[in-house]
Amino acid sequence: MASSTPLEIGDEIVEVNGIVLQGRSHLNVPTILKSIIGTSLKFVIIRRKPSADDLAVKPVTQFPLCLDED
Numbered sequence: 001m002a003s004s005t006p007l008e009i010g011d012e013i014v015e016v017n018g019i020v021l022q023g024r025s026h027l028n029v030p031t032i033l034k035s036i037i038g039t040s041l042k043f044v045i046i047r048r049k050p051s052a053d054d055l056a057v058k059p060v061t062q063f064p065l066c067l068d069e070d
Helices: 029-035
Strands: 012-016 043-046
Touching: 012 029
Parallel strands: none
Antiparallel strands: 012 043
8 A cells, every 4th residue: 555654753664665674774774775766765664653662761650759958
């Protein structure tokens, strides 16, 4: 199913114009994308629902006790 929905933060680009990007280093992907000839790009993406499990830094769930400074 084709869609022109914009990419969102957290989307995983799996394939571009038949070139599989999944599993490749983010350092190599720009070189691959620059080598694609043409004016049209066909992306295959995975969009997952946002989850706290995917965050690099876990959300704070417990706060330290505040002690009175007398």
